[in-house]
Amino acid sequence: MSLVYQLLVILAALVVLAELLSEKSIKFKLQAALVLIPLVLRALKIA
Amino acid sequence: MELNRQHLSNRNLNLVLLAIVVIVCLYVTPGYLAMRRPEALRKGPGVTRIAHLSEWFEGIKGTAGDTDVYILDSGKPGGSALILGGTHANEPAGYMAAILMLENAVPAQGRLYIIPHANASALTYTDPMEGVPREFTLQAASGKRVFRHGSRATSPMNQWPDPDIYVHASSGQQLSGSETRNLNRAYPGRADGNFTEMIAYAITSLIRKDSIDITIDLHEAAPEYPVINAIVAHERAMPTASGAILNLEIEGVVMGLEPSPASLRGLSHRELGDSTATLALLMESPNATQGRLRGRTDEALILTGKDSQYVRGQKLGRLFVPYDEKGWPLHLRVARHVGGLQAIFAAHAMTAPERAIVLGGVPTYDELATKRLEPFL
Numbered sequence A: 001m002s003l004v005y006q007l008l009v010i011l012a013a014l015v016v017l018a019e020l021l022s023e024k025s026i027k028f029k030l031q032a033a034l035v036l037i038p039l040v041l042r043a044l045k046i047a
Numbered sequence B: 001m002e003l004n005r006q007h008l009s010n011r012n013l014n015l016v017l018l019a020i021v022v023i024v025c026l027y028v029t030p031g032y033l034a035m036r037r038p039e040a041l042r043k044g045p046g047v048t049r050i051a052h053l054s055e056w057f058e059g060i061k062g063t064a065g066d067t068d069v070y071i072l073d074s075g076k077p078g079g080s081a082l083i084l085g086g087t088h089a090n091e092p093a094g095y096m097a098a099i100l101m102l103e104n105a106v107p108a109q110g111r112l113y114i115i116p117h118a119n120a121s122a123l124t125y126t127d128p129m130e131g132v133p134r135e136f137t138l139q140a141a142s143g144k145r146v147f148r149h150g151s152r153a154t155s156p157m158n159q160w161p162d163p164d165i166y167v168h169a170s171s172g173q174q175l176s177g178s179e180t181r182n183l184n185r186a187y188p189g190r191a192d193g194n195f196t197e198m199i200a201y202a203i204t205s206l207i208r209k210d211s212i213d214i215t216i217d218l219h220e221a222a223p224e225y226p227v228i229n230a231i232v233a234h235e236r237a238m239p240t241a242s243g244a245i246l247n248l249e250i251e252g253v254v255m256g257l258e259p260s261p262a263s264l265r266g267l268s269h270r271e272l273g274d275s276t277a278t279l280a281l282l283m284e285s286p287n288a289t290q291g292r293l294r295g296r297t298d299e300a301l302i303l304t305g306k307d308s309q310y311v312r313g314q315k316l317g318r319l320f321v322p323y324d325e326k327g328w329p330l331h332l333r334v335a336r337h338v339g340g341l342q343a344i345f346a347a348h349a350m351t352a353p354e355r356a357i358v359l360g361g362v363p364t365y366d367e368l369a370t371k372r373l374e375p376f377l
């Protein structure tokens, strides 16, 4: 996996994490958490 | 005061959600990592050496594309053959036939090379959104065996990004971008090409350096795909293929013969025949698990091939193989491949006796059809 790809995934994960923390609505927080899971797995080269 | 409490509960909620993320990640990680562990195969009585594919091309050494090459050398003069399984890691009859051969075959004449997982990277993941199982289990004679089930193409973890259009290097043929990771569109491969092209190049180098007489690439196809239950042969391999089909006919196995189209580039039966001296052949068997009409996709579908939607498809005349309630079980698909291989070797021995490959220890089509795979694994 190219480094560029990994950096992009890490960036996306950070954006979603920031969204999770700043979001007020519980529904949107939960959505952000769900989106975060595959991004974390990909950033760590697990899945 | 009110605001403070809200702030606190928000923080607690954040922590709970992040904890859930961590727990889910930890829970699924072992399953994903297990897909990268090399499969434990039994070294058959005929195996004289287990090599790495990188021996023939250094460029893939230490990568997910390096894969085991089982060499079964009779020590007696004769020809040499290469069996490729797992070019597409979602076509289990292909690699199970290769595994069955390496665990059972004992060559009496000539040399046999077997690569059970030609695209090892494709075995490390499954296609997203397809709901395909990662593995299937057989209660084999040697104990419980778990075999991996992967994807059609190289993992995007090993090769990224896909271009919009894949241009086949030596012909300029254009295909959809995802085919960039398809080993069977990458031949003859390039030493300085992409990851998949390098795997193809390593296989081509093996064929050249070790003067492989016959190469057989084992595949499966969806029942709605026209090239199925057939041998696809390069024009130089046509006499061998037609001889093999007659041999199979005697055993009561009906196999079609398809000439390798000259305009379809990057495929093993075209490029290996064109760019090396090998006789290039490919075999297809029917696999519902990779089809678009399939219903529930589980281990049972891999093993039995029973699918009510394919029975319906057959009744509507949409399929290229007969399909009834009995399905197309894995052991029959493997039996076709193993019977096909032996028929090809027999036909080759007729046309080139001094380059014959004679194998003992291999179950016949009938034995596999009646006793199934378990006694031989």
Ligand SMILES: [Zn+2]
Binding pocket: B087, B088, B091, B219, B220
């Ligand atoms: Zn295939």
